[in-house]
Amino acid sequence: xxxxxxxxxxxxxxxxxxxxxxxxxxxxxxxxxxxxxxxxxxxxxxxxxxxxxxxxxxxxxxxxxxxxxxxxxxxxxxxxxxxxxxxxxxxxxxxxxxxxxxxxxxxxxxxxxxxxxxxxxxxxxxxxxxxxxxxxxxxxxxxxxxxxxx
Amino acid sequence: xxxxxxxxxxxxxxxxxxxxxxxxxxxxxxxxxxxxxxxxxxxxxxxxxxxxxxxxxxxxxxxxxxxxxxxxxxxxxxxxxxxxxxxxxxxxxxxxxxxxxxxxxxxxxxxxxxxxxxxxxxxxxxxxxxxxxxxxxxxxxxxxxxxxxx
DNA sequence: TTAAGTGCAAATATTTTGCTGTCAC
DNA sequence: GTGACAGCAAAATATTTGCACTTAA
Numbered sequence: 159x160x161x162x163x164x165x166x167x168x169x170x171x172x173x174x175x176x177x178x179x180x181x182x183x184x185x186x187x188x189x190x191x192x193x194x195x196x197x198x199x200x201x202x203x204x205x206x207x208x209x210x211x212x213x214x215x216x217x218x219x220x221x222x223x224x225x226x227x228x229x230x231x232x233x234x235x236x237x238x239x240x241x242x243x244x245x246x247x248x249x250x251x252x253x254x255x256x257x258x259x260x261x262x263x264x265x266x267x268x269x270x271x272x273x274x275x276x277x278x279x280x281x282x283x284x285x286x287x288x289x290x291x292x293x294x295x296x297x298x299x300x301x302x303x304x305x306x307x308x
Numbered sequence: 309x310x311x312x313x314x315x316x317x318x319x320x321x322x323x324x325x326x327x328x329x330x331x332x333x334x335x336x337x338x339x340x341x342x343x344x345x346x347x348x349x350x351x352x353x354x355x356x357x358x359x360x361x362x363x364x365x366x367x368x369x370x371x372x373x374x375x376x377x378x379x380x381x382x383x384x385x386x387x388x389x390x391x392x393x394x395x396x397x398x399x400x401x402x403x404x405x406x407x408x409x410x411x412x413x414x415x416x417x418x419x420x421x422x423x424x425x426x427x428x429x430x431x432x433x434x435x436x437x438x439x440x441x442x443x444x445x446x447x448x449x450x451x452x453x454x455x456x457x458x
Numbered sequence: 459t460t461a462a463g464t465g466c467a468a469a470t471a472t473t474t475t476g477c478t479g480t481c482a483c
Numbered sequence: 484g485t486g487a488c489a490g491c492a493a494a495a496t497a498t499t500t501g502c503a504c505t506t507a508a
Contacts, residue, residue, distance in 0.1 A: 180462060180507055201497080216465050221498060237387065239442070244473065245497060257428075259438050270436055274428045278407075279447070286420055287452035288409050292389070295445045297429070302437035330482055330487060351472075366490050371473060394498065395472060 169193070170232055170250070177230070187211035188223045198236060198247035198267060224248060231291065239298040241265050255279075255293060261301035268301065319343070320382055320400070327380070337361035338373045348386060348397035348417060374398060381441070389448040391415050405429075405443060411451035418451065 170189040174181055187208040191199070199207070201220055208215040227233040227248075236247040239260040257275060259268040279290050320339040324331055337358040341349070349357070351370055358365040377383040377398075386397040389410040407425060409418040429440050 178508095182463065182507070184464070214465080218466080218499075219464060222463080225499095235390075240385075243496070257432065259432065259436065261438075262441065268436065268438070270432060272428060272431060272435075274424065274431055278422060278424045278428055278445075281422060281424055282407065282409065282420060282447060285422075286409065286418065287455070288411075288418070288447070289450040289455045290447050291412065291449040293445070293447045295428075295443070297432060297438070297440050297443045299441040300439040305437070305439045328483095332482070332488065334489070364490080368474075368491080369489060372488085375474095393471070 170227070173230065173232060179226070179230075183212050184208070184215045184219050185223055187215055188220060192227070192233065192248065192250055195249070198238060198249050200245045200247050202245070204248065234292065234294065236294065237296060238267055239296060257295045257297060259297045259299065259301070261304055262298050263300055263304040266301055320377070323380065323382060329376070329380075333362050334358070334365045334369050335373055337365055338370060342377070342383065342398065342400055345399070348388060348399050350395045350397050352395070354398065384442065384444065386444065387446060388417055389446060407445045407447060409447045409449065409451070411454055412448050413450055413454040416451055 170193055171181065171186065173179075174185070174189075188204060190211060191204050191207040195207075201217075201224065204224070205215065205217050205220045208220065224233070224235075228235060232251055233248050234251050236249065236258060238247050238258060239262065241260055241262075242265075254271055255275060257270045257272060259270060260266075261268075275295065279293055282288055283290055320343055321331065321336065323329075324335070324339075338354060340361060341354050341357040345357075351367075351374065354374070355365065355367050355370045358370065374383065374385075378385060382401055383398050384401050386399065386408060388397050388408060389412065391410055391412075392415075404421055405425060407420045407422060409420060410416075411418075425445065429443055432438055433440055
């Protein structure tokens with residue numbers, strides 16, 4: 159049984175090699191940033207962090223690489239309820255999808271894994287004869303602390 | 309038992325009146341466009357259609373009104389997998405939430421109502437002690453026609 | 459070698475804001 | 484009458500693109 163994807167470092171680079179996608183220093187830096195991120199990053203944050211690894215990285219290369227990663231199904235794009243502007247956030251796509259919850263009061267982002275979510279997607283597959291490739295469930299509301307303090 | 313919200317025309321205007329939110333000709337035009345839309349519209353499309361009802365409507369008024377409607381929980385904001393650019397789409401919020409499926413090949417948007425979706429949200433409420441106010445489930449993949457032709 | 463990738467600058471797309479005048483209540 | 488709303492123009496934000504140069508394979 160393979161290890162869960164979370165525990166394989168360099169998995170993104172490995173994927174590029176497997177599919178014969180060219181590797182550059184800039185891409186290496188960007189992939190590294192995404193692989194080691196411990197929270198959701200937007201394009202500007204990815205740029206800044208990648209430039210610390212390789213100062214040459216340009217903003218447009220970040221966007222081009224993000225588009226590539228999306229097409230390859232390696233990252234997911236999130237809005238996180240637009241708590242901060244209109245941009246998008248990115249995170250590695252792991253073996254198991256999860257739900258994102260954003261607290262509209264304190265801005266905290268929470269993640270939640272649920273078998274019911276998988277069942278729901280299976281229902282879409284069978285009831286709608288729709289082949290699911292990507293899915294995104296984002297919920298906005300109040301977290302436990304904020305709802306009690308209300 | 310009240311009629312489903314879908315069947316109450318002028319419901320958005322009624323909501324404004326109930327909450328003492330000022331009604332203007334411009335808002336009337338924008339609300340009318342949203343209420344009578346038979347597909348998902350983005351800000352530019354709403355502007356264009358609203359201007360046909362009242363030529364004075366300005367782009368900024370559209371955005372300001374959309375923000376107001378969002379805050380009032382009267383409309384939902386969608387990405388529809390960004391099939392056409394980076395903008396957002398809007399639709400009236402009805403009594404029952406639904407899932408949006410976007411075919412990545414033909415661009416068709418489908419909607420699906422599922423009790424499992426409601427159950428999943430209830431699970432988030434209880435397991436995470438998170439009070440759900442808005443939720444958005446968007447799925448990208450291949451529709452029945454496109455998957456068979458593949 | 460050469461097709462793919464990059465930086466740079468400029469363009470495009472989307473949304474917001476400041477300000478002054480107008481209008482709903 | 485007055486506070487909320489509107490138009491307009493400009494700014495802010497987010498993303499994409501054209502093109503000449505560079506580089507991975």
